[in-house]
Amino acid sequence: MNAPLKQHLIDPEICIRCYTCEMTCPINAIEHDDNNVVVNADLCNFCMDCIPVCPTGSIDEWRVVKTPYSLESQYGWEELPEQEDIGQNEAETGLEALDDAMAALLAEAHKGAGGKATAPASAAKPTINMYNLGKPAIAKVQGNYRLTKDESHDVRHIILDLGALPFPVLEGQSVGVIPPGEDTDGKPHLPRLYSVSSPRDGERPNFNNVSLMVKREENGLCSNYICDLEKDAEVKITGPFGATFLLPDDPDARLLMICTGTGSAPMRAFTMRRQRTLDGKSGGMVMFFGARTQDTLPYFGPLSKVPQDLLEQHLVYSREAEKEYVQDRMTAEQDRVAELLNDPKTHIYICGLRGMEEGVEKAFTNIAESMGEQWVSLRDAMREEGRYHVETY
Numbered sequence: 001m002n003a004p005l006k007q008h009l010i011d012p013e014i015c016i017r018c019y020t021c022e023m024t025c026p027i028n029a030i031e032h033d034d035n036n037v038v039v040n041a042d043l044c045n046f047c048m049d050c051i052p053v054c055p056t057g058s059i060d061e062w063r064v065v066k067t068p069y070s071l072e073s074q075y076g077w078e079e080l081p082e083q084e085d086i087g088q089n090e091a092e093t094g095l096e097a098l099d100d101a102m103a104a105l106l107a108e109a110h111k112g113a114g115g116k117a118t119a120p121a122s123a124a125k126p127t128i129n130m131y132n133l134g135k136p137a138i139a140k141v142q143g144n145y146r147l148t149k150d151e152s153h154d155v156r157h158i159i160l161d162l163g164a165l166p167f168p169v170l171e172g173q174s175v176g177v178i179p180p181g182e183d184t185d186g187k188p189h190l191p192r193l194y195s196v197s198s199p200r201d202g203e204r205p206n207f208n209n210v211s212l213m214v215k216r217e218e219n220g221l222c223s224n225y226i227c228d229l230e231k232d233a234e235v236k237i238t239g240p241f242g243a244t245f246l247l248p249d250d251p252d253a254r255l256l257m258i259c260t261g262t263g264s265a266p267m268r269a270f271t272m273r274r275q276r277t278l279d280g281k282s283g284g285m286v287m288f289f290g291a292r293t294q295d296t297l298p299y300f301g302p303l304s305k306v307p308q309d310l311l312e313q314h315l316v317y318s319r320e321a322e323k324e325y326v327q328d329r330m331t332a333e334q335d336r337v338a339e340l341l342n343d344p345k346t347h348i349y350i351c352g353l354r355g356m357e358e359g360v361e362k363a364f365t366n367i368a369e370s371m372g373e374q375w376v377s378l379r380d381a382m383r384e385e386g387r388y389h390v391e392t393y
């Protein structure tokens with residue numbers, strides 16, 4: 001009989017198919033088909049390189065098994081299997097020691113804001129992975145508008161029309177865009193992932209369309225393709241993806257949103273959803289939004305028209321006379337943030353640059369201390385309750 005072993009798996013429900021883990025794995029133990037991203041148990045050596053790069057925590061799944069799940073069975077999954085009863089406790093299998101080592105590595109990898117995510121209790125159930133590499137949806141470009149004044153920082157608002165194709169998205173979900181052509185190995189390019197910036201009932205209410213916020217990156221294959229798209233062009237898209245970074249449907253839930261640059265895409269979707277559904281009531285939303293300058297802050301003009309009682313805005317700039325990051329403003333607004341942290345109805349959303357996590361964590365640590373609380377315990381409790389959500393790249 002096989003001795004039980006620990007197998008590394010990826011949660012197909014939460015994975016957003018960004019393929020970052022696959023690109024990071026130094027021994028090619030991670031692969032994908034049209035449907036799922038999977039780990040080859042024969043190759044994985046638990047080096048953990050893939051853990052910190054995953055934006056959702058879907059990579060952080062482990063099962064003790066007698067026979068490892070094959071690649072074929074993992075490719076067919078829509079959700080992870082439960083831990084099977086293997087009739088032996090972990091101490092007997094010698095896996096406890098491995099667990100301790102892993103826990104230490106995972107704690108290190110996720111010492112920032114990452115870690116396994118949970119969806120808000122009252123969020124609607126998202127549809128995921130409806131269109132994939134082999135069967136993408138074909139969308140038509142309805143509009144492509146510049147969102148920033150600064151010409152050297154070209155951020156675009158792209159509206160994609162799905163026509164008669166069903167494409168149900170919830171705020172906070174992402175879609176993949178497949179750039180045309182092939183890579184140097186002659187394989188079709190992998191989709192690049194973008195958060196949807198429109199609410200579930202469409203960029204325009206009751207139209208079957210979605211909007212994306214895309215920044216042109218120098219030499220960026222997909223971002224240049226998207227930013228140059230002309231009206232009526234056809235685009236191959238995959239998704240929707242993401243089952244945790246979602247808006248609570250509870251109208252009394254309060255949202256503390258912290259974002260940098262294009263990481264504001266899901267915050268726009270949340271704001272529009274609340275604007276359309278709360279019917280003039282206070283939105284309960286507070287946003288800390290960082291950009292280099294006013295002229296590089298996407299939607300600067302339209303944002304100034306959003307009423308403060310719907311969305312309290314703290315816009316900060318890092319390359320103007322006074323350099324300020326989101327975490328600096330959170331610290332300056334310590335009492336406001338503390339009041340939100342104290343409210344069990346508050347949900348936190350962090351989206352944008354990976355580098356912001358550390359500073360934001362530090363700010364939360366100090367603010368929690370001022371309340372006589374330990375940030376790590378508060379954060380972990382919030383995460384378990386589905387009130388703490390992070391997506392950073």
Ligand code: NAP
Binds near residue numbers: 195263317351353
């Ligand atoms: P950016 O303009 O390069 O940066 C936005 C702001 O963040 C700047 O003020 C920048 O300051 C600041 N920043 C840099 N390091 C920071 C740190 N350690 N702590 C706090 N603030 C920091 O942003 P971007 O080019 O739009 O990139 C945003 C990121 O969000 C991208 O990596 C993108 O992949 C990601 N994202 C996008 C989406 C989407 O759907 N569009 C979704 C999720 C995530 P300085 O540069 O002046 O230091």
